[in-house]
Amino acid sequence: MHIRKTRTEQARFDFVSGLMGYNSTGIGPGMVKHYEDHKHRWGGRKPTMAETKALMTESPAYKFGAFFERHNHAMMFETILGIIDKQKDDVIKWLDTHNEPGALGSLKLDPTVAVPRYYKNVEIHTQPGSFHGNPFAGIMYHWMIGPFLCHRDDGNEMGWALANGVPNRDYKTIVDLGCGMGKTTIPYCDKFPNATVYGVDYAAPMLKYGHKFAESQKKKVHFVQARAEHTPFEDNSVDLVAAIWLFHEINSRAMDEMCAEAHRILKPGGVFAIMESPPFKVLSEQFHPLSEFLLDSTGRRMEDPFIPLFFSIDRPKMFEKAGFKNVKDVGLPNHLTGWSTNVDYFFGAYPWWMTIGEKKA
Ligand SMILES: C[S@@+](CC[C@H](N)C(=O)[O-])C[C@H]1O[C@@H](n2cnc3c(N)ncnc32)[C@H](O)[C@@H]1O
Numbered sequence: 001m002h003i004r005k006t007r008t009e010q011a012r013f014d015f016v017s018g019l020m021g022y023n024s025t026g027i028g029p030g031m032v033k034h035y036e037d038h039k040h041r042w043g044g045r046k047p048t049m050a051e052t053k054a055l056m057t058e059s060p061a062y063k064f065g066a067f068f069e070r071h072n073h074a075m076m077f078e079t080i081l082g083i084i085d086k087q088k089d090d091v092i093k094w095l096d097t098h099n100e101p102g103a104l105g106s107l108k109l110d111p112t113v114a115v116p117r118y119y120k121n122v123e124i125h126t127q128p129g130s131f132h133g134n135p136f137a138g139i140m141y142h143w144m145i146g147p148f149l150c151h152r153d154d155g156n157e158m159g160w161a162l163a164n165g166v167p168n169r170d171y172k173t174i175v176d177l178g179c180g181m182g183k184t185t186i187p188y189c190d191k192f193p194n195a196t197v198y199g200v201d202y203a204a205p206m207l208k209y210g211h212k213f214a215e216s217q218k219k220k221v222h223f224v225q226a227r228a229e230h231t232p233f234e235d236n237s238v239d240l241v242a243a244i245w246l247f248h249e250i251n252s253r254a255m256d257e258m259c260a261e262a263h264r265i266l267k268p269g270g271v272f273a274i275m276e277s278p279p280f281k282v283l284s285e286q287f288h289p290l291s292e293f294l295l296d297s298t299g300r301r302m303e304d305p306f307i308p309l310f311f312s313i314d315r316p317k318m319f320e321k322a323g324f325k326n327v328k329d330v331g332l333p334n335h336l337t338g339w340s341t342n343v344d345y346f347f348g349a350y351p352w353w354m355t356i357g358e359k360k361a
């Protein structure tokens with residue numbers, strides 16, 4: 001379905017999108033300049049996160065950016081919902097039509113799947129209704145993420161990074177946990193054409209739109225509504241379990257349960273890989289001092305409350321606790337932030353960070 005926009009709505013959407021791009025690339029250099037102009041205070045030593053925070057709260061660029069980020073997201077979601085509102089019955093009908101004759105993939109919904117406790121009291125990264133509470137959550141996420149990432153992920157680059165990062169094997173069954181609207185799932189269809197590809201998410205609105213999106217791209221993805229902690233897959237039945245941008249949003253119990261679940265469903269020798277940004281320790285030791293601070297502060301500001309926890313834990317240890325062997329962290333090329341390209345500053349320049357392990361053969 002083509003969701004129509006009047007010229008005025010398109011203009012507003014373009015304006016808000018442009019602001020998002022400016023937020024992502026335009027304000028960062030002002031923050032970096034403030035840091036560079038004042039870092040002499042520490043006489044050559046790297047400041048701690050608390051010291052960086054104190055410094056940056058004096059920066060007009062940071063103060064403006066922090067306010068702007070939050071309101072820009074609110075404007076974006078409000079704009080999208082405003083566009084959908086006049087045609088919402090048609091859009092709901094479209095989203096509720098699935099598994100049509102000729103569909104390549106499928107959608108299996110399960111209304112008994114419970115909302116995770118850690119999402120109950122937040123609107124995760126300020127999205128109205130989080131992933132489950134608004135029928136248009138998948139559309140909101142998709143229309144927001146393009147401008148937010150300055151359209152540098154329009155070719156599903158983040159999904160491709162992990163698909164290219166895992167060992168190149170003849171996987172037969174691949175499961176993408178926390179697949180959302182499927183952007184990160186689609187690259188497995190192209191990279192491993194012999195595999196049956198599943199996307200698992202608890203949130204029906206994300207999956208309904210994901211199913212439509214994958215079919216529109218002619219990609220065969222089987223979407224399943226389930227908690228990633230308790231999937232419907234048999235023991236020892238999957239070759240690759242992957243997850244992108246899932247673990248930083250969940251509590252520590254869910255992290256452990258998902259690792260255990262990945263271990264249960266994987267065949268012996270199967271691979272579990274997750275991709276996120278690097279942990280704070282790596283950021284503070286190897287990358288620009290603002291990277292750690294901005295990640296932490298955006299989590300606190302943008303209703304992503306588990307960022308400070310996830311970026312502080314030892315990810316390989318978490319995998320090992322679930323039984324995985326040969327566990328390691330691997331930096332992957334990151335085309336978005338300018339770490340591996342010369343594009344302008346985008347919210348910290350560092351590699352994407354894969355944690356990967358194998359179930360004992
Ligand atoms: C930040 S989004 C990432 C989506 C997708 N991987 C991407 O990068 O575009 C996190 C996704 O994880 C899902 N999620 C969070 N907790 C989950 C759980 N316990 N079980 C299944 N899905 C979960 C959310 O619904 C959401 O779609």
